Amino acid sequence: MALDNFIPAVWSARLLANLHKSLVYGQPGVINRDYQGEITGMGDSVKINSIGAVTVGDYTKDTNMSAAQTLTAAQSVLTINKQKYFNFQVDAIDQAQTNPKIMDGAMAEAAYALRDAMDQDVAALYADAASANLIGSTGSPKTDAATAGKPYEYLTQLRQRLDEANVPDDGQRFVIIPPWYEAYLLLDSKFVANAAAAPGENTLANGQIRTVLGMKVLKSNNVPYAAGPIKYRITAGHPMAWTLAAQINSVQAYNMELRFGSAVKGLMTYGCKVTRAAALAVLTINPT
Numbered sequence: 577m578a579l580d581n582f583i584p585a586v587w588s589a590r591l592l593a594n595l596h597k598s599l600v601y602g603q604p605g606v607i608n609r610d611y612q613g614e615i616t617g618m619g620d621s622v623k624i625n626s627i628g629a630v631t632v633g634d635y636t637k638d639t640n641m642s643a644a645q646t647l648t649a650a651q652s653v654l655t656i657n658k659q660k661y662f663n664f665q666v667d668a669i670d671q672a673q674t675n676p677k678i679m680d681g682a683m684a685e686a687a688y689a690l691r692d693a694m695d696q697d698v699a700a701l702y703a704d705a706a707s708a709n710l711i712g713s714t715g716s717p718k719t720d721a722a723t724a725g726k727p728y729e730y731l732t733q734l735r736q737r738l739d740e741a742n743v744p745d746d747g748q749r750f751v752i753i754p755p756w757y758e759a760y761l762l763l764d765s766k767f768v769a770n771a772a773a774a775p776g777e778n779t780l781a782n783g784q785i786r787t788v789l790g791m792k793v794l795k796s797n798n799v800p801y802a803a804g805p806i807k808y809r810i811t812a813g814h815p816m817a818w819t820l821a822a823q824i825n826s827v828q829a830y831n832m833e834l835r836f837g838s839a840v841k842g843l844m845t846y847g848c849k850v851t852r853a854a855a856l857a858v859l860t861i862n863p864t
Contacts, residue, residue, distance in 0.1 A: 584827045590683035591690075591824060591842065598684075598691040600783040600796040601698040606750050607848070608819040611654065617825055618845045622654040624819060654819055656847040660693050662686040663841040665832070682840070690844055694822065695798045698848050699752075701818055702800060702809045705856035709737040712860035717807040719862045727760040728767045730859050734812035735789045737857035743814045749791040750781075751812035754799040756863050758785060761793075810859040817855030822846035 601607065611622045631645050666682065711733050712718040720726045734751060743749070753761075761767040771786040771793070783794040791812060801808045827842040850856065 588824045588827045588842075591687055591827065593683075595687040595690055598687055598782065599695060600752065600794055601695040601798065602691070602820050602822075602848075603782050604815075605748065605781050605792075606752075606794070606815060607698060607817075608815050608851075609821070611819060611821045612823075617823070618656055618659050620656040620845075620847075622656075622819075622821055622847075624652045624654055624849075624851055652849065652851050654821060654847050654849045654851075656821065656823075656845050658694075658697060658846050658848075659843065660690055660846075661841060661843045662689060663839060665839045666829070686842065692798065694820075694846060694848075695796065696800075697846075698818070698820060699796075699798050699800050699809075699811070701848060701850050702811045702856065702858045704850035704853055705811070705813075705858045706741065706853040709741060709854065709857035710860070711737070711858070714802065714807060714860060717860045717862050719864075721757065721760055721861050722864055725764060725766065727757060728764045728770075730810075730861070731761075731767075731789055731791070731793075731812075734810075734857045734859055735791060738812060738814070738855070741854040741857075743855045744816070745790050747790070749812065749814050750794055751791045751810065752783075752794045752796050752799060753810050754801075754808055754863075755795055755797065757808070757810065757861075758793075758795050805862055807860050807862055810861065811856060812859075813856040817852050818848060818850045820846065820848040 611624070630647065633642060635641070664682070664686070711730065718726075718730065731751060735749075738749060739745070761771075767786075767788060771788040781792055781794060783796050784792050785795050786793045799808050799810060823845055825843045825845055827840065829838055829840050832839050
Protein backbone atom coordinates (compact mmCIF):
# COMPACT_ATOMS: atom_id res chain seq x y z
CA MET A 577 0.00 0.00 0.00
CA ALA A 578 1.31 3.46 -0.88
CA LEU A 579 0.93 5.72 2.13
CA ASP A 580 2.13 8.58 -0.05
CA ASN A 581 -1.29 8.46 -1.72
CA PHE A 582 -3.20 8.76 1.56
CA ILE A 583 -5.47 11.85 1.60
CA PRO A 584 -6.32 12.90 5.19
CA ALA A 585 -8.94 15.44 4.08
CA VAL A 586 -10.95 12.71 2.36
CA TRP A 587 -11.05 10.53 5.46
CA SER A 588 -11.80 13.51 7.73
CA ALA A 589 -14.73 14.50 5.54
CA ARG A 590 -16.13 10.98 5.65
CA LEU A 591 -15.71 10.88 9.42
CA LEU A 592 -17.51 14.21 9.94
CA ALA A 593 -20.34 13.23 7.60
CA ASN A 594 -20.97 9.99 9.47
CA LEU A 595 -20.59 11.70 12.85
CA HIS A 596 -23.20 14.32 12.01
CA LYS A 597 -25.62 11.57 10.98
CA SER A 598 -25.38 9.82 14.35
CA LEU A 599 -25.33 12.53 17.03
CA VAL A 600 -28.48 13.15 19.08
CA TYR A 601 -27.47 15.36 22.01
CA GLY A 602 -24.59 16.87 20.05
CA GLN A 603 -26.41 17.66 16.80
CA PRO A 604 -27.25 21.15 15.55
CA GLY A 605 -30.82 21.97 16.48
CA VAL A 606 -30.36 20.45 19.93
CA ILE A 607 -27.19 22.24 21.01
CA ASN A 608 -25.57 25.45 19.81
CA ARG A 609 -22.71 24.72 17.35
CA ASP A 610 -21.96 28.34 16.36
CA TYR A 611 -18.36 28.19 17.60
CA GLN A 612 -17.44 25.08 15.66
CA GLY A 613 -14.72 26.73 13.56
CA GLU A 614 -13.03 28.67 16.36
CA ILE A 615 -10.93 25.91 17.91
CA THR A 616 -7.77 24.13 16.83
CA GLY A 617 -6.89 21.78 19.66
CA MET A 618 -6.85 20.74 23.31
CA GLY A 619 -6.79 23.64 25.76
CA ASP A 620 -8.34 26.18 23.39
CA SER A 621 -11.07 28.38 24.81
CA VAL A 622 -14.01 30.19 23.27
CA LYS A 623 -15.41 33.32 24.90
CA ILE A 624 -19.21 33.41 24.73
CA ASN A 625 -20.72 36.85 25.32
CA SER A 626 -24.31 37.60 26.27
CA ILE A 627 -26.14 40.90 26.74
CA GLY A 628 -28.54 41.67 29.57
CA ALA A 629 -32.19 42.62 29.17
CA VAL A 630 -33.20 45.97 27.66
CA THR A 631 -35.59 48.07 29.74
CA VAL A 632 -38.69 49.41 27.98
CA GLY A 633 -40.36 52.60 29.27
CA ASP A 634 -43.52 54.56 28.57
CA TYR A 635 -43.12 57.42 26.10
CA THR A 636 -44.84 60.77 26.69
CA LYS A 637 -44.96 63.37 23.95
CA ASP A 638 -42.79 66.47 24.55
CA THR A 639 -41.09 64.78 27.51
CA ASN A 640 -37.45 63.74 27.63
CA MET A 641 -36.67 60.08 27.83
CA SER A 642 -34.51 58.68 30.61
CA ALA A 643 -30.77 58.52 30.10
CA ALA A 644 -29.60 55.73 27.83
CA GLN A 645 -29.45 52.43 29.65
CA THR A 646 -26.04 50.85 30.16
CA LEU A 647 -26.44 47.26 29.15
CA THR A 648 -24.84 44.64 31.32
CA ALA A 649 -22.68 42.06 29.61
CA ALA A 650 -21.75 38.59 30.78
CA GLN A 651 -19.06 36.33 29.45
CA SER A 652 -18.58 32.60 29.86
CA VAL A 653 -15.67 30.52 28.64
CA LEU A 654 -16.01 27.22 26.80
CA THR A 655 -12.83 25.21 27.31
CA ILE A 656 -11.83 22.47 24.88
CA ASN A 657 -10.99 19.80 27.45
CA LYS A 658 -11.97 16.48 25.85
CA GLN A 659 -9.79 14.33 23.56
CA LYS A 660 -10.85 11.09 21.86
CA TYR A 661 -8.96 8.94 19.36
CA PHE A 662 -9.49 5.92 17.14
CA ASN A 663 -6.92 3.55 15.70
CA PHE A 664 -7.83 0.68 13.34
CA GLN A 665 -6.29 -1.50 10.64
CA VAL A 666 -7.13 -1.15 6.96
CA ASP A 667 -6.11 -3.85 4.50
CA ALA A 668 -5.74 -1.53 1.52
CA ILE A 669 -6.02 2.22 2.03
CA ASP A 670 -5.51 2.92 -1.68
CA GLN A 671 -8.51 0.73 -2.47
CA ALA A 672 -10.55 2.13 0.40
CA GLN A 673 -10.08 5.73 -0.75
CA THR A 674 -11.58 4.91 -4.13
CA ASN A 675 -14.45 2.84 -2.73
CA PRO A 676 -17.09 4.95 -0.92
CA LYS A 677 -18.70 1.87 0.65
CA ILE A 678 -15.46 0.78 2.29
CA MET A 679 -14.68 4.31 3.48
CA ASP A 680 -18.19 4.90 4.78
CA GLY A 681 -18.08 1.61 6.65
CA ALA A 682 -14.76 2.40 8.28
CA MET A 683 -15.68 5.97 9.13
CA ALA A 684 -19.16 4.99 10.33
CA GLU A 685 -17.60 2.66 12.90
CA ALA A 686 -15.23 5.40 14.07
CA ALA A 687 -18.06 7.96 14.08
CA TYR A 688 -20.36 5.76 16.18
CA ALA A 689 -17.63 5.35 18.79
CA LEU A 690 -16.96 9.09 18.86
CA ARG A 691 -20.72 9.77 18.89
CA ASP A 692 -21.23 7.72 22.04
CA ALA A 693 -18.42 9.51 23.86
CA MET A 694 -19.48 13.00 22.78
CA ASP A 695 -23.22 12.47 23.29
CA GLN A 696 -22.64 11.08 26.78
CA ASP A 697 -20.56 14.11 27.73
CA VAL A 698 -23.24 16.51 26.46
CA ALA A 699 -26.03 14.49 28.10
CA ALA A 700 -24.24 14.72 31.46
CA LEU A 701 -24.72 18.50 31.39
CA TYR A 702 -28.28 17.94 32.65
CA ALA A 703 -26.71 18.43 36.08
CA ASP A 704 -26.26 22.15 35.32
CA ALA A 705 -29.96 22.83 34.66
CA ALA A 706 -31.58 25.52 36.80
CA SER A 707 -32.89 24.12 40.10
CA ALA A 708 -36.33 25.65 39.45
CA ASN A 709 -36.61 23.47 36.34
CA LEU A 710 -36.15 20.09 38.05
CA ILE A 711 -38.97 17.55 38.30
CA GLY A 712 -38.04 14.79 40.72
CA SER A 713 -34.53 14.34 42.09
CA THR A 714 -31.88 11.72 42.76
CA GLY A 715 -33.20 11.20 46.27
CA SER A 716 -36.85 11.41 45.24
CA PRO A 717 -37.33 10.32 41.62
CA LYS A 718 -40.75 9.99 40.05
CA THR A 719 -41.89 6.37 40.27
CA ASP A 720 -45.15 6.33 38.32
CA ALA A 721 -43.90 6.07 34.73
CA ALA A 722 -46.07 2.99 34.14
CA THR A 723 -49.24 4.77 35.32
CA ALA A 724 -51.56 5.58 32.44
CA GLY A 725 -51.31 9.22 31.41
CA LYS A 726 -48.25 10.05 33.51
CA PRO A 727 -45.57 9.94 30.77
CA TYR A 728 -47.48 12.54 28.74
CA GLU A 729 -48.26 14.59 31.85
CA TYR A 730 -44.53 14.84 32.62
CA LEU A 731 -43.91 16.19 29.12
CA THR A 732 -46.43 18.94 29.83
CA GLN A 733 -44.64 19.73 33.10
CA LEU A 734 -41.30 19.98 31.31
CA ARG A 735 -42.88 22.37 28.81
CA GLN A 736 -44.34 24.40 31.68
CA ARG A 737 -40.89 24.78 33.26
CA LEU A 738 -39.54 26.12 29.95
CA ASP A 739 -42.53 28.45 29.55
CA GLU A 740 -42.07 29.87 33.04
CA ALA A 741 -38.38 30.48 32.31
CA ASN A 742 -39.32 32.47 29.16
CA VAL A 743 -37.54 30.02 26.89
CA PRO A 744 -38.45 30.82 23.25
CA ASP A 745 -41.26 28.69 21.89
CA ASP A 746 -40.02 28.96 18.32
CA GLY A 747 -40.06 25.38 17.11
CA GLN A 748 -36.55 24.63 18.39
CA ARG A 749 -37.46 23.12 21.74
CA PHE A 750 -36.66 19.44 22.26
CA VAL A 751 -37.01 16.61 24.74
CA ILE A 752 -34.76 13.54 24.71
CA ILE A 753 -36.18 10.28 26.05
CA PRO A 754 -34.94 6.68 26.42
CA PRO A 755 -36.60 3.88 24.39
CA TRP A 756 -38.62 2.58 27.35
CA TYR A 757 -40.23 6.00 27.83
CA GLU A 758 -41.23 6.08 24.17
CA ALA A 759 -42.93 2.71 24.65
CA TYR A 760 -45.05 4.16 27.47
CA LEU A 761 -45.89 7.23 25.40
CA LEU A 762 -47.09 5.13 22.47
CA LEU A 763 -49.61 3.49 24.81
CA ASP A 764 -50.87 6.91 25.93
CA SER A 765 -53.94 8.05 23.99
CA LYS A 766 -53.19 11.74 24.66
CA PHE A 767 -49.73 11.43 23.15
CA VAL A 768 -50.98 9.50 20.14
CA ALA A 769 -53.76 12.05 19.59
CA ASN A 770 -51.62 15.17 20.01
CA ALA A 771 -48.22 14.14 18.67
CA ALA A 772 -47.71 15.27 15.12
CA ALA A 773 -45.88 12.89 12.88
CA ALA A 774 -42.35 14.13 12.40
CA PRO A 775 -41.82 16.09 9.16
CA GLY A 776 -40.50 14.56 5.95
CA GLU A 777 -37.48 12.35 6.27
CA ASN A 778 -35.19 14.94 4.71
CA THR A 779 -35.77 17.31 7.64
CA LEU A 780 -35.76 14.82 10.51
CA ALA A 781 -33.36 15.43 13.38
CA ASN A 782 -31.29 12.41 14.38
CA GLY A 783 -33.37 10.24 16.71
CA GLN A 784 -36.55 12.28 16.22
CA ILE A 785 -39.77 10.28 16.49
CA ARG A 786 -42.53 12.87 16.86
CA THR A 787 -43.27 16.52 17.65
CA VAL A 788 -45.55 17.22 20.61
CA LEU A 789 -46.33 20.24 22.78
CA GLY A 790 -44.02 22.32 20.62
CA MET A 791 -41.06 20.03 21.34
CA LYS A 792 -39.16 17.67 19.05
CA VAL A 793 -39.27 14.28 20.75
CA LEU A 794 -35.94 12.51 20.26
CA LYS A 795 -34.91 9.04 21.37
CA SER A 796 -31.45 8.06 22.60
CA ASN A 797 -29.77 5.24 24.48
CA ASN A 798 -27.45 7.84 26.00
CA VAL A 799 -30.07 9.36 28.31
CA PRO A 800 -28.16 9.52 31.63
CA TYR A 801 -29.13 7.12 34.38
CA ALA A 802 -27.89 6.04 37.79
CA ALA A 803 -28.28 2.67 39.49
CA GLY A 804 -29.72 1.71 42.85
CA PRO A 805 -32.59 1.82 41.81
CA ILE A 806 -32.23 2.98 38.21
CA LYS A 807 -33.09 6.65 37.73
CA TYR A 808 -33.14 8.28 34.29
CA ARG A 809 -32.65 12.01 33.58
CA ILE A 810 -34.89 13.13 30.73
CA THR A 811 -33.81 16.53 29.45
CA ALA A 812 -35.95 19.11 27.68
CA GLY A 813 -34.70 22.45 26.48
CA HIS A 814 -33.65 24.79 23.71
CA PRO A 815 -30.35 24.91 21.75
CA MET A 816 -29.60 28.29 23.37
CA ALA A 817 -29.07 26.45 26.68
CA TRP A 818 -25.72 24.87 25.86
CA THR A 819 -22.81 24.95 23.45
CA LEU A 820 -20.58 22.33 21.83
CA ALA A 821 -17.45 22.92 19.78
CA ALA A 822 -15.55 20.02 18.20
CA GLN A 823 -12.66 19.60 15.82
CA ILE A 824 -11.10 16.67 13.95
CA ASN A 825 -7.46 17.46 14.64
CA SER A 826 -5.73 14.77 12.65
CA VAL A 827 -6.32 11.66 10.57
CA GLN A 828 -3.19 9.70 9.63
CA ALA A 829 -2.27 6.45 7.95
CA TYR A 830 0.81 4.55 9.07
CA ASN A 831 2.60 1.20 8.70
CA MET A 832 2.26 -1.02 11.76
CA GLU A 833 5.59 -1.92 13.28
CA LEU A 834 4.79 -5.47 14.36
CA ARG A 835 2.48 -6.52 11.50
CA PHE A 836 2.45 -6.53 7.72
CA GLY A 837 -0.27 -4.02 7.13
CA SER A 838 -1.39 -0.46 7.60
CA ALA A 839 -3.67 1.40 9.97
CA VAL A 840 -5.55 4.68 10.29
CA LYS A 841 -5.65 6.76 13.45
CA GLY A 842 -7.47 9.95 14.25
CA LEU A 843 -7.76 12.51 17.03
CA MET A 844 -10.77 14.63 17.93
CA THR A 845 -11.00 17.38 20.54
CA TYR A 846 -14.12 19.07 21.85
CA GLY A 847 -15.72 20.89 24.73
CA CYS A 848 -19.30 21.47 25.89
CA LYS A 849 -20.90 23.78 28.42
CA VAL A 850 -24.27 25.01 29.69
CA THR A 851 -24.51 28.75 29.10
CA ARG A 852 -28.18 29.36 29.99
CA ALA A 853 -29.24 27.01 32.74
CA ALA A 854 -32.83 28.26 32.71
CA ALA A 855 -33.28 26.92 29.17
CA LEU A 856 -32.97 23.29 30.34
CA ALA A 857 -35.54 21.29 32.31
CA VAL A 858 -34.90 17.81 33.72
CA LEU A 859 -37.18 14.96 34.79
CA THR A 860 -35.69 12.31 37.09
CA ILE A 861 -37.78 9.16 36.87
CA ASN A 862 -37.64 5.40 37.43
CA PRO A 863 -38.68 3.18 34.51
CA THR A 864 -41.10 1.14 36.67
